[in-house]
Amino acid sequence: MFSLKSALAIPFAKYVYKKTQKWANTPIKTQEKVFKSLIEQATNTVFGKDHNFQNITSHAEFIERVPVRDYEALKPYVERVVAGESDILWKGKPTYFAKTSGTTSGSKYIPITKESMPTHVEAARNAILMYIHETGNSKFVNGKMIFLQGSPILKEQNGVQLGRLSGIVAHYVPKYLQKNRLPSWETNCIEDWETKVDAIVEETLPENMTVISGIPSWVQMYFEKLQQKTGKKVGDIFKNFNLFIFGGVNYEPYRAKFENLIGRKVDSIELYPASEGFFAFQDKQDQKGMLLQLNSGIFYEFIKADEFFNENPKRITIANVELNVNYVMIISTNAGLWAYNIGDTVQFTSTKPYRVIVSGRIKHFISAFGEHVIGKEVEQAMQDAVAGTNIRITEFTVAPQINPKAGLPYHEWFIEFENEPDDMVTLAEKIDQSLQKQNSYYFDLIEGKVLQPLKITKIKKDGFQEHMKSLGKLGGQNKIPRLSNDRKIAESLSRFIEK
Known part of the structure; x- marks a missing residue:
């Protein structure tokens, strides 16, 4: 017509x-x-x-x-x-x-x-x-x-x-x-x-x-x-x-x-x-x-x-x-x-x-250990890790864990899956390898045993939305930072971790 x-x-x-x-x-x-x-x-x-x-x-x-x-x-x-x-x-x-x-x-x-x-x-x-x-x-x-x-x-x-x-x-x-x-x-x-x-x-x-x-x-x-x-x-x-x-x-x-x-x-x-x-x-x-x-x-x-x-x-x-x-x-x-x-x-x-x-x-980076990881690097790492798989991510953010209960410090990845992997360990390894490849400081810290490889914490379905809602920031122009140099977002998300 x-x-x-x-x-x-x-x-x-x-x-x-x-x-x-x-x-x-x-x-x-x-x-x-x-x-x-x-x-x-x-x-x-x-x-x-x-x-x-x-x-x-x-x-x-x-x-x-x-x-x-x-x-x-x-x-x-x-x-x-x-x-x-x-x-x-x-x-x-x-x-x-x-x-x-x-x-x-x-x-x-x-x-x-x-x-x-x-x-x-x-x-x-x-x-x-x-x-x-x-x-x-x-x-x-x-x-x-x-x-x-x-x-x-x-x-x-x-x-x-x-x-x-x-x-x-x-x-x-x-x-x-x-x-x-x-x-x-x-x-x-x-x-x-x-x-x-x-x-x-x-x-x-x-x-x-x-x-x-x-x-x-x-x-x-x-x-x-x-x-x-x-x-x-x-x-x-x-x-x-x-x-x-x-x-x-x-x-x-x-x-x-x-x-x-x-x-x-x-x-x-x-x-x-x-x-x-x-x-x-x-x-x-x-x-x-x-x-x-x-x-x-x-x-x-x-x-x-x-x-x-x-x-x-x-x-x-x-x-x-x-x-x-x-x-x-x-x-x-x-x-x-x-x-x-x-x-x-x-x-x-x-x-x-x-x-x-x-x-x-x-302001959004992680350099708790001198690694200076930026948003583009974590997004690329996630992309590399899920490419060619049927894993689908709803939302994610990353924070440093400086005082773990055991072992070396690490980066903690809070991920909400729509379609989760059969093997979470393999996914974490793939993300970590991509991040090491992109960021030489991060590679050196892992190699030098200053950091241990990253860990994934699973967020329950709609957990990120509930987190934003609890802050009065649901919708509009509000968005979750991909990463932060402290634990404020991590602490707020702790209520929405999948047990």
């Missing part, structure tokens, strides 16, 4: 592809332009005056005057913005505050300005259009699309609207998609996550769902409820479902489980959105990594992760990055964040164009 909407999507996708190629092919020039524009626009702000922006003409001068800060260090400025003052970090007042629950600083209020808001919306749109341009597949725009997200209800704080980023973005769904999008406004406003997912199941079951989007761990919950209700695979319920859009966490540990729940393979697009900016999206189905958004009002700097905690670590621009090196990503944006450490680590998979993968969080 001919559809005007899907027919128009193809030339629009071509236009967006050409526009994207333009800046992607001149990356350094593009970033220099963004840098200059940001400094100019913020020269007369309180922050700009405090850091002498009027005399900054180069990146070297910017480094000299503007130190790297995290949210805590920027808080004195943010608090003035929240109190209703103008021209503090960026000209005027922000349009929104994206409220996030920080792990160390309680609630964070991340400003979103009239200049930065469109970049969030355009990047999400362009990710889909680039997919259409590459594959020629635009039929899905005629079906129903679901975006699992936070409540769109906003509050007001001193004249500025306040809410979750996904809830704010819900107000910007283009008119031509309004009829296609689910869940309904009423369902989207339900605060309790389990009630909300039940309502979404009821709303979507009779529909022609073609696109499903959200954080994998929460989409998984939706898929499981669909299956429980119907006894069918998701791909049989929604015959035309052929595109899964996700962000927030690495999809690989979930892939096997998803393919089993769906009953077939579907195309996927990975996004890298955050309250602080929309940083990257997957622009090619056959390429690893996501296209770094260099033309979205964000200036990027990078610090090697293993030098980050040094006295004066070197800050570089995209011009000097290397492939497969773990970098802490530092951003300056048209929402008024300056040399801001968002806490993520990335690796470049390509520099023509610049593509990245998220390798972890600078």
Whole structure:
């Protein structure tokens, strides 16, 4: 059946592809332009005056005057913005505050300005259009699309609207998609996550769902409820479902489980959105990594992760990055964040164009014994260990066990299985071997008998969900850290261990 909407999507996708190629092919020039524009626009702000922006003409001068800060260090400025003052970090007042629950600083209020808001919306749109341009597949725009997200209800704080980023973005769904999008406004406003997912199941079951989007761990919950209700695979319920859009966490540990729940393979697009900016999206189905958004009002700097905690670590621009090196990503944006450490680590998979993968969080690592194991390594180890088997993992996290009842210390892997192995010891050995291969420090500690090989602790069915629920963090943008350098999560999970 001919559809005007899907027919128009193809030339629009071509236009967006050409526009994207333009800046992607001149990356350094593009970033220099963004840098200059940001400094100019913020020269007369309180922050700009405090850091002498009027005399900054180069990146070297910017480094000299503007130190790297995290949210805590920027808080004195943010608090003035929240109190209703103008021209503090960026000209005027922000349009929104994206409220996030920080792990160390309680609630964070991340400003979103009239200049930065469109970049969030355009990047999400362009990710889909680039997919259409590459594959020629635009039929899905005629079906129903679901975006699992936070409540769109906003509050007001001193004249500025306040809410979750996904809830704010819900107000910007283009008119031509309004009829296609689910869940309904009423369902989207339900605060309790389990009630909300039940309502979404009821709303979507009779529909022609073609696109499903959200954080994998929460989409998984939706898929499981669909299956429980119907006894069918998701791909049989929604015959035309052929595109899964996700962000927030690495999809690989979930892939096997998803393919089993769906009953077939579907195309996927990975996004890298955050309250602080929309940083990257997957622009090619056959390429690893996501296209770094260099033309979205964000200036990027990078610090090697293993030098980050040094006295004066070197800050570089995209011009000097290397492939497969773990970098802490530092951003300056048209929402008024300056040399801001968002806490993520990335690796470049390509520099023509610049593509990245998220390798972890600078705060999420295990180095209780000097091993400095990162998120990407534990995810890769799990992937290697279950490849070619029928083992399916629901969720996992890793913590150091420094004071075991007997023997040497070790890494403890808390795993919830959907389909568990016949032999847990063999699985533990495979994971351990992969980790030793990836991380030479870990290898040395095992070889030198400082650590014993890792141990697996089985979490009961739905244990991770119950753990998140007990913290009041079920659903939305909340996710389990893959690993931590202390036992806080381990202790909380101890109630959900399978006896």
